[in-house]
Amino acid sequence: MEKLSLAEHFISINGEGRRAGELSLFLRFTGCDLRCDWCDTMWANEKDAPHRLLAAEELTELAAQAIAEFGIRNVTLTGGEPLLQRSLPQLCAGLCALGLHVEIETNGSAPVRPFLEECQGLGVRPQLTMDYKLPSSNMESRMCMENFRFLRPDDTLKLVCASRQDLERAAQLIRELAPECQVYLSPVFGRIDPAEMVEFLKEKKLGSVRLQLQLHKIIWDPERRGV
Numbered sequence: 763m764e765k766l767s768l769a770e771h772f773i774s775i776n777g778e779g780r781r782a783g784e785l786s787l788f789l790r791f792t793g794c795d796l797r798c799d800w801c802d803t804m805w806a807n808e809k810d811a812p813h814r815l816l817a818a819e820e821l822t823e824l825a826a827q828a829i830a831e832f833g834i835r836n837v838t839l840t841g842g843e844p845l846l847q848r849s850l851p852q853l854c855a856g857l858c859a860l861g862l863h864v865e866i867e868t869n870g871s872a873p874v875r876p877f878l879e880e881c882q883g884l885g886v887r888p889q890l891t892m893d894y895k896l897p898s899s900n901m902e903s904r905m906c907m908e909n910f911r912f913l914r915p916d917d918t919l920k921l922v923c924a925s926r927q928d929l930e931r932a933a934q935l936i937r938e939l940a941p942e943c944q945v946y947l948s949p950v951f952g953r954i955d956p957a958e959m960v961e962f963l964k965e966k967k968l969g970s971v972r973l974q975l976q977l978h979k980i981i982w983d984p985e986r987r988g989v
């Protein structure tokens with residue numbers, strides 16, 4: 763089985779998502795097929811990014827240690843784009859077998875169907891937090907629209923906004939696609955005032971959408987890694 767390319771791992775609180783505020787083991791993988799304008803983890807996407815190649819079993823062992831040491835109940839697989847790791851389904855199966863809640867942060871361009879089918883074959887269905895890249899990312903044309911068909915109510919759609927144009931596009935998408943999953947609007951740190959986003963939610967009557975602030979950027983220096 764192909765090894766996975768791990769850029770870093772750390773224990774912190776989930777800075778966003780349904781389990782925001784709960785401890786989680788973060789596994790960040792190298793490589794991404796996108797280049798978002800406001801990416802804050804570009805270092806992990808470079809070809810020469812520092813990394814370790816580890817088997818799914820070794821990463822599962824790491825998680826078992828984190829359970830014993832810190833009592834974690836969550837693991838967050840992130841990047842980069844974690845779906846580029848071919849052995850991700852096997853890793854998910856190992857992590858689920860430990861009783862962990864497994865969340866995958868995916869960028870909306872990688873097709874989720876093959877991954878989910880492989881997971882299904884292994885008897886697991888990790889939770890997806892899927893981005894949809896709005897205009898200011900310059901990556902909207904790369905979105906895989908088929909992915910929306912595979913989002914379930916316990917998944918999350920994350921719309922990262924940096925401008926009024928992004929907000930308008932987010933509202934349009936929500937109206938047209940009516941996703942069944944939880945929808946979050948999240949500001950690009952320092953690029954848009956969250957208060958403006960609250961006003962926008964009111965203006966557009968988006969009562970089922972949640973504003974989400976990245977806790978880790980409020981608690982620690984926004985540039986700090988590994989938190």
Ligand code: SF4
Nearest residue numbers: 794796798801842869
């Ligand atoms: S998808 Fe995520 S990791 Fe990739 S460039 Fe965009 S923000 Fe960065």
